[in-house]
Amino acid sequence: MGTVTEARGRVQTEGVILDNVRTPIVLAPMAGGPSTPELAAAVGNAGGLGFLAAGYLSATDTAARIAALRELTETPFGVNLFVPGAPTPPEHFAAYLDRLGRRFPLGEARFDADAWDEKLDLLTTEPVAVVSCTFGCPSEAEIERLHRAGTEVWVTVTSVPEARVAAETGADVLVAQGAEGGGHRGGFADRPEEDGADPLTTLALVQLVRAAVDTPVVAAGGIATGAGIAAVLAAGAAAAQLGTAFLRCPEAGTSALHRDALAIETPTMLTRAFSGRRARGLRNQFMLDNPDAPAAYPEIHYATGPLRAQARAADNPDAVNLWAGQAHTLADAVPAADLVRTLTEDTKAALQSALSRPFESC
Numbered sequence: 074m075g076t077v078t079e080a081r082g083r084v085q086t087e088g089v090i091l092d093n094v095r096t097p098i099v100l101a102p103m104a105g106g107p108s109t110p111e112l113a114a115a116v117g118n119a120g121g122l123g124f125l126a127a128g129y130l131s132a133t134d135t136a137a138r139i140a141a142l143r144e145l146t147e148t149p150f151g152v153n154l155f156v157p158g159a160p161t162p163p164e165h166f167a168a169y170l171d172r173l174g175r176r177f178p179l180g181e182a183r184f185d186a187d188a189w190d191e192k193l194d195l196l197t198t199e200p201v202a203v204v205s206c207t208f209g210c211p212s213e214a215e216i217e218r219l220h221r222a223g224t225e226v227w228v229t230v231t232s233v234p235e236a237r238v239a240a241e242t243g244a245d246v247l248v249a250q251g252a253e254g255g256g257h258r259g260g261f262a263d264r265p266e267e268d269g270a271d272p273l274t275t276l277a278l279v280q281l282v283r284a285a286v287d288t289p290v291v292a293a294g295g296i297a298t299g300a301g302i303a304a305v306l307a308a309g310a311a312a313a314q315l316g317t318a319f320l321r322c323p324e325a326g327t328s329a330l331h332r333d334a335l336a337i338e339t340p341t342m343l344t345r346a347f348s349g350r351r352a353r354g355l356r357n358q359f360m361l362d363n364p365d366a367p368a369a370y371p372e373i374h375y376a377t378g379p380l381r382a383q384a385r386a387a388d389n390p391d392a393v394n395l396w397a398g399q400a401h402t403l404a405d406a407v408p409a410a411d412l413v414r415t416l417t418e419d420t421k422a423a424l425q426s427a428l429s430r431p432f433e434s435c
Contacts, residue, residue, distance in 0.1 A: 089245065089289055090149055090202055090225055091311045095120030096417040097302065099291055100409075101316030102153030102205065103256065103325075103396075104128030110138050112324040114145035115409035120417065122312070123150040124205065132191035139201065149202035151227070154193075156209030157186035161369035166349065169367050170376050177380035177392070182372040197222045205229065205248060207259040208350075216243040229259030229293075232273065233285045240286040248314060249282050251275025253295025255317045255341070255398035257352040263345075263368050276308055283309040297403040299419020303427065306420070315416075317398040321406040334390050335401045347381065347394040349373030355401070358391040 091097065098121035102108055105128070113123030125142060127135040135152070142150060163182070170182055196204055197218055204219055205227035211219075216226045220243070227246040228239035236247050238261070250259045252272035273281065275294040282290050292305035293314035302313040320327045320335055339355045346363035347354075350370035354360070366373065384392035405412065 089311070090122065091246070091289065091291070093149070094122050094312075096413065097306060097310075097312035097420075098122070098413055098416055099312050099314040100124045100319060101256075101293060101314045102126035102128075102151070102207075103316050103320070104130075104153070104155075105396075106326045106328065107316075107320055107331075109324060109326045110142035110145055112319060112322060112326075112409055113142055113150055114148075115322070115324050116319070116413055117146045117148035117150055119410040119413035121413050122203070123148070124203075125150065125152045127152050127192055128155045128187060128207070130188075132188050132195045135188075135192055136195055136199065139199065151203030151205055152196060152201050153205045153207060154189065154196075155187045156206050156211060157189045158208060158370065160184040161349070161367075161372055163372075166367045166369040166373055166376075169363075170373070173363075173377070173380070177377075178383055179376050179380060180378045182369075182376040184372055187371070193218070196224065200224045203227055203246075207257070209261050210235070210239045210242050210244070213242050227291070230282065231258060231260035231278070233281050235261050236282045236286050236288070240288040244288060246289045246291055246311070247282060247286070248291045248293050249275065249278045249310070251278050251292070251294030252343075253353075253399040254293055255353050255401065256396040257348070257350055258343075263350045263370065265345075265368050268351075276304060279305055279308045279310050295399045297398070297400040299416050299421070300423040301400070302416060302420040303423035306424070307427070317396075317401050318404050318416075319409055319412065320397070320401075321404045322409040322412060323406070324409050328385055330385055330388055330390060330393065331395050332406070334395050335397055335404050338402055341397055341399050341401065345373070347374070347377050352394070352396060353398065355390070355395040355397050357393075357395065359393075 100116040102124040104126035108126035117123035200222040203225045207229045225245040228244040229248040230236045251274045279292045289311040291312045292310035296313045297318045342356045343351050344360040345366040381393045
């Protein structure tokens, strides 16, 4: 389709950005440390689409990271934002924090909008190629505002109803996040009463979303190899988004404790214990001790900040969130550009191998 050009303060896009990247690999935006300009640049320069995570950052810090990334690459890239929710009444999480406070240092349980308005102002005056949104869908007016700036809008979805809402609201691309994915579930709501429901896997979700809407889909969750990328491409995805696979790359801001833990065959599980919102990480004692943590994000996230910092300083993997997807042991400690090139070649090989299999007419 068309071409994409990016310059400071101005983006022009014709067609969908994914039609112009050299390889269908998207770097997942990983807030809280792993996302760096160096990692995004390495992925973009190797032919994929790099992303910066703006979650938990101020608009000023976000602008600084965008500027640093522009110094490292001339390729288009994206920035991820957290869509703000609503405050949780303190009585819903007071007992949980009281229990934790008897054993661990805690911070203030506060609500904020993660500088949503300020970041939108930044990204419409200093636009980038793509803005992706997690934890909800922007309004039609907000999407149109980004469109007027020349920016594509991607929305993370975890179900077909969410996909329909995002498509109808004007999203250009849907990031279909399956249950295998590491880190926070990126859907629109986090309802404890739905915990008994079986969350959709990546491959199932891609197929269902592709059948429900015409909007292009990026598959996310548990993808760590060229064979995994080939599988979601065959299911109809326009690209694959990988996060955990890049956590051990030297350009990532992943802590040493986290890097080491990824190489161990530890099962993952979903938990609200650290942040008040369901997220997948390496199973540890803190998760097991707090299976009934309430839904209260970001209040619990801020409250548990000191206990997580203390655990990292003490090199204690049992009291810190080690977000990871189910295929985490496949992550290699190699430069990001090398990983992109390997994944690209392995994807081609997997697709060719599948096509070489004989099919007989019935």
